[in-house]
Amino acid sequence: MQLVINGQSQCFDNVNSVLQLLESLSLQDKRIAVECNGEIIPRSTFPSHLLTDGDQLEIIVAVGGG
Amino acid sequence: MIDMDDLLSIAGKSYHSRLLVGTGKYRDFAETRAAVEVSGAQIVTVAIRRTNIGQHPNEPNLLDVLPPEKFTLLPNTAGCYTAMDAVRTLRLARELLDGHSLVKLEVLGDQQTLFPDVVATLEAAKLLVKEDFQVMVYTSDDPIVARQLEDIGCVAIMPLASLIGSGMGILNPWNLQIIIENAHVPVLVDAGVGTASDATIAMELGCDGVLMNSAIAGARNPTLMAQAMRKAVEAGREAYLAGRMPRKTYQASPSSPTEGMLDTLEIPIIK
Numbered sequence: 001m002q003l004v005i006n007g008q009s010q011c012f013d014n015v016n017s018v019l020q021l022l023e024s025l026s027l028q029d030k031r032i033a034v035e036c037n038g039e040i041i042p043r044s045t046f047p048s049h050l051l052t053d054g055d056q057l058e059i060i061v062a063v064g065g066g
Numbered sequence: 067m068i069d070m071d072d073l074l075s076i077a078g079k080s081y082h083s084r085l086l087v088g089t090g091k092y093r094d095f096a097e098t099r100a101a102v103e104v105s106g107a108q109i110v111t112v113a114i115r116r117t118n119i120g121q122h123p124n125e126p127n128l129l130d131v132l133p134p135e136k137f138t139l140l141p142n143t144a145g146c147y148t149a150m151d152a153v154r155t156l157r158l159a160r161e162l163l164d165g166h167s168l169v170k171l172e173v174l175g176d177q178q179t180l181f182p183d184v185v186a187t188l189e190a191a192k193l194l195v196k197e198d199f200q201v202m203v204y205t206s207d208d209p210i211v212a213r214q215l216e217d218i219g220c221v222a223i224m225p226l227a228s229l230i231g232s233g234m235g236i237l238n239p240w241n242l243q244i245i246i247e248n249a250h251v252p253v254l255v256d257a258g259v260g261t262a263s264d265a266t267i268a269m270e271l272g273c274d275g276v277l278m279n280s281a282i283a284g285a286r287n288p289t290l291m292a293q294a295m296r297k298a299v300e301a302g303r304e305a306y307l308a309g310r311m312p313r314k315t316y317q318a319s320p321s322s323p324t325e326g327m328l329d330t331l332e333i334p335i336i337k
Contacts, residue, residue: 005119006119008119026120031130032117033162040158058116058158059116059117059119060114060115060116060117060158061129062113062114062128062139064090064113065089065090065144066113066231
């Protein structure tokens with residue numbers, strides 16, 4: 001499945017849910033938030049939210065800023 | 067002695083510290099943490115950015131260094147140039163911070179000066195208030211815009227003292243004074259403070275607090291400057307509460323008694 005993550009197109013095998021995607025990126029335990037096609041994906045729905053080919057995801061963190 | 071009852075109240079929550087600090091521009095997280103600790107700040111701003119994908123899986127996370135249980139984190143919209151980008155960023159921030167709704171809104175209008183786009187800021191503020199965010203808003207020092215942002219429902223008005231990161235200090239104390247006198251929500255100077263005296267002047271004007279980043283992070287010794295800023299904000303607050311003496315233009319007034327002076331001797335005493 002082809003996904004656009006943080007602006008970069010990547011291909012994933014055996015990834016169906018947001019949780020599986022995060023696991024494949026080693027981000028499942030990190031303090032992050034996820035948006036898919038402009039919609040916030042609540043953490044509680046990471047296992048149930050299914051991805052489809054071409055989805056555009058943003059995965060964000062808090063960084064230093066003023 | 068600090069009056070423990072003199073609290074800064076924002077959106078129903080009270081804070082002892084009137085100094086709010088940013089977390090950008092530090093050498094590393096250890097320096098960030100040290101400066102924040104010494105500053106005594108309870109409200110700490112953070113930015114929201116894309117995470118690194120796959121490059122550094124064990125990279126330290128700012129939220130591990132500044133745990134939300136210990137600090138009130140204030141996610142900002144730095145770098146946003148449209149109302150929609152700002153709203154989108156803060157929706158993500160709220161999800162990241164488990165529903166925490168206190169946020170710092172800034173919508174910039176120019177890459178050179180980082181002046182706020184006040185029209186877009188007003189638009190974003192309306193949307194965010196409608197979505198139950200508690201909005202602390204960065205704005206110009208225009209008293210009319212400040213009033214409009216308060217009318218929309220922003221919980222704090224944060225006018226610039228001078229340009230972001232410029233360290234030029236308080237350039238228009240008169241406008242700040244007008245904003246302070248007319249506001250019914252806290253007014254905090256955000257941006258432009260360069261050194262401790264700037265923070266004190268802001269507080270002496272009657273600001274409820276000061277938000278700064280570069281003045282501390284950009285100092286040769288950030289931790290020492292963080293300490294100076296803590297004292298400067300406290301000093302300015304206390305001076306404001308104490309009420310300064312009236313200015314007497316061109317009229318000196320001796321501090322020592324004018325009574326009981328010795329008579330002028332008629333005979334010389336120096337040979």
